[in-house]
Structure formats: structure tokens, C-alpha cells
Amino acid sequence: MSAAPGLPALEPIVGRYLSLDFEGRRYRVYFEEAGEGIPLICLHTAGSDGRQYRGVLTDPEVTRRFRVIAFDMPRHGKSSPPQGFEAEEYRLTRDFYTAFVLAFADALSLDRPVVMGCSIGGRLVLNLAAQHADRFRALIGLQSSAHVAPYYDTEWLHHADVHGGEVCAGIVSGLVGPDAPAADRWETLWHYMQGGPGVFKGDLHFYKVDGDLRQRIAAIDTGRCPLFLLTGEYDYSCSPAETEEVAAMVPGALCIIMPGLGHFPMSENPDCFLAHLRPVLDRIAKA
Template identity: 25%
Template sequence: MPTFHAPDGTRLAYRVTADPAPSAVDALAGAAGPIVCVPGGPADSRYLGDLGGLSAHRPLIVPDLRGTGRSAVPEDPSSYRCDRLVDDVEALRVHLGLPRMTLLGHSAGANIATQYAARYPDRLDRLVLVGPGTRAVGLDIGARTRRELALLRRDEPWFPTAFAALEAIMEGTGGDTEAVAPFFHGRWDAEARRHHEAGRPDNAEAVALFGAEGAFTPEATRAALAGFEVPVLLLVGEFDLNSPPASVAELATLFPDAVLVVQPGAGHHPWIDDPDRFVATLAAFTG
């Protein structure tokens, strides 16, 4: 895997995915340019795969966040903070030699992408937020919102066990976090189970420090996004318990030029639930 150095010297890895497979140089030289995809978690970026076949339309540049996947563990653990990870994305852009780029962020990675947009608006030509986290702009998702969304799945065979665990988690009385996994997929089949296993966070310290004090400055980020003139696509699954459509719709209002797409029947990983629909939406937006 190719690597680059973060501003603090940490060696970070990334992969280039395209169909047909080009060299990294060819991928960067393409007319449309690559899409830089920031994973959530923090987790090994392999769970993104080729985003349901999106790599057939645009090359994908997928970094492993520091301390995850093939990237090195930093000397300073405080650099796991979300706002510090923005510097790693900028270092990747410089390393790739891209004057401007299309940036995609999934889940918690959308918080990184959102803060990048606020800090470096002139270095983006498109912004895509998939199942986005909303902590960067200070949007809280209440238990009632999640409960109402969860109840839409009441006819699923796994629902009783998963809903009981969800209630316990939201009430702070414990709860099996693995039991709620079906809520994050549009269908809970063998493929979804395999994907869930592949997407487990692989660095507990990175997860714990991602949102440490100072990681988010919601008022400043909102103010910066009010002048963000780059087109934004927000795509969320109809059943996404992590990023409920109503909350993502509220996030969309913070951008002057935003399109919200709710993918029917999908959960938190819409490229797994319906790859053709997902790819068609992103291909139309990114060109």
C-alpha cells in the first residue's frame, strides 16, 4: 500500500481502488480525478470496499486513519482527536498533488469531512456525506428519534432481542451492543453479518479520543459552512439508526447548496443494501 507522512511525521497508508485497476499515477491523472473517502469508526477502511462498485466510475483513494488498518500508531495519542485528523486529510491531498478534490465521509468520518470543508473550502469541488455523524455541528440525536426509527423494523425476526438491547443502551442500564447490529443494515443476512464483522473498530484508544475535549467547535463550524459554496450530497438510508434521516435533513440545512437523498430500504451502509441505487446516486452527483 502507498503511504504518506502526516504533519507530525506519522506514516499513514492509503489504497487506490478503481475498475479497471490503474496504477496510482493513472488514477490521479484521470479526467474526473479520484474521490477521497474517509472511513468512520475509527475503523480499518476495508469495510468500505469499493463502495458498491463506485470505483467503476471514479477512482477511490481510501486512507486508513492513524492507528487503524495499515497506518502507524502516532506518538501523541491526542492526535486521534477529530479536528487533528483534518490535518491528515489535507496532508493526503498535498501528497496526491490534487489542487481540488471530491471528498466523501462516512459515519464518524463525515465529522472529519465536515470540518475539512469548514477549514479548507477552496480545496473541494464536491462534498459527499454518507450516513453522516453530526457531532461536528453540534446536532444531538435524541433517544425518541432513534426509538421511532427502530420501531419501523418491528416485523423483523431479530427485532425483539435487538430492541430490548437498544432500550437498555439508551436508558444507560447496559445492553448488548452486538445485539443491536441488525438495526444498522437494511437486511440482516449473511452478507450483512460479514460486513459487520469487517467493520469493527480496531483501535479502542482512537475511538475513545476521537471526540475528546476540543475535537468539535460547532458554532465556528456552522458559521464557516454558511459560506460553503461547493455542492454537497447527503445520502442516508431510510432505516439508518446511527444517522436518522430527520437528523441528516437538519444537517443539510447548514449548507447553502445541498441535496438530501434518502435511500429506500437501506441502513447505515447503503452501498451494501442496494449497491446499484447507491452507485447511481453518487455517479450522477460526482460525474
């Protein structure tokens, strides 16, 4: 229900914290949710947080059938780093990321949820499809590729001579589609400007080094778990050709190239993205 003219609108999103014991450490994990029905876990991009999924969380067509859950990975957004973080260098690995998503789903007792992830989340979706397909009802990869060739020096993302947040936003600014509304473009970049020191760089260890999945893609069986790949056409970090290459290796995968969108479709232009997402969710709900 929309608010009357002149009155503030109260969004249906509820935010909570989860204390999660994982691999010998306790993590205080923040997540937001809205809706009811089939659980839909949303994974944010490198260096950002779950606020990217605001458009999905507030869409009544989605939330009337899906319980949308967007959580901040440790060190991101409102999720705290674990105790002792100040004495270590953060580097996200494939095994940690995979196991953490499974542990989060188990902690909330989610029965065969759908997982949708973008960028590093989209890469993680492919690993879930290859190794844990039976745990999920369906998997949705946004800007999903099996690997990426390094195209810039990540040392500048955590360097005393630059402003960390602004350089992170500067790096990703060219990945936003040219048709993105100005307000959504700058909100997407603002999330990057607020990132913790070294977090974006640490995430890219997974994206550029430890998350190379080229040898695992052939193991994906869409008969066990449907796989949907949605990629914006304006993206040099995960080009349409790279997503199409993954789809060609996975019989039964549905690949959709989204015109006008870039690397952050769910936050840079939510209305346009939802027009592509809703039919996919319809298929999942009816399956």
C-alpha cells in the same frame, strides 16, 4: 472485464503505503485506489477502515471517470499507529482529523479532489466545507450530522471485561439497514471485529465530543464548493431528520434520503448505494 466462468476474478484495486510526516511524527498510511480522472478520497467510519468502499473501488461506472482513493486513518486497518502509541490514550480530535486529510491529499498532489466520508467521515466533510471549501471540487457527506447526543456508555468499548472487537460490532449491528444482504452485513461487522483496542472509543471522542459543528454549519457556502448529503433512512446515530436539519441550514446543499439503507450504506448494500451515488458523481463530473 469480468473473468471467464470458473476462473478467479482479479479486482482492479491497488494497495500502497505512504510514509507521511505529520505534526512531528511519522505515519505509515495504507491506501487503496482504482480508476482514473477526478480524485475521490473516501473516509471510513469510526472503528473501521477503507475496505468499506470496496463496492465503489470496483464499480467501472465510477472508476472510468474518478480515481477512487480509500485510506485507513492511523491505527485503523493496515495503517500502523505512530511510534510511542503504547504510552498514550487515543482520542481523535477535529483539528487533527481535518489537518490529516489535507496532508494526505497534499502528499499525493491531488488537485481539488472530491472528498466523500461516512459517519465520522461525514462529520469531517462538513468541517471541510465550512473551513476549507476552496481546496475541493465537491464534498459528499454520508450519514452526516452536525452533532449527536450520547446514547450509550463508550467505556465498554475498551474494557477488560469484554471482547473489544465483538462489543464494537455489537454496538453498530443495529445501525445496519434491515434490507442489507447477509454477506455484506457480516463483512461490515467483521471490519469492526478486527479493530485495534481503544480505536473505536477514541474515534467517538470526535464524533460525540470534539466534533460538535453546530456553530460552524452556517459558514458553509455551496457557491464555493457543492455539498451533497446522502443518508440512509435506518439510522439512529445520524437520523434522516438530523441530515435534513443540516441541509436546511445550508442553501444549495442537495439532501438525499436513501430508502432501506442504514449507517454504512457503501458497505452494507453496495449495489443499492451506488444507485444513489452515481447520479451525484455524474453532476460533479459534468460541472
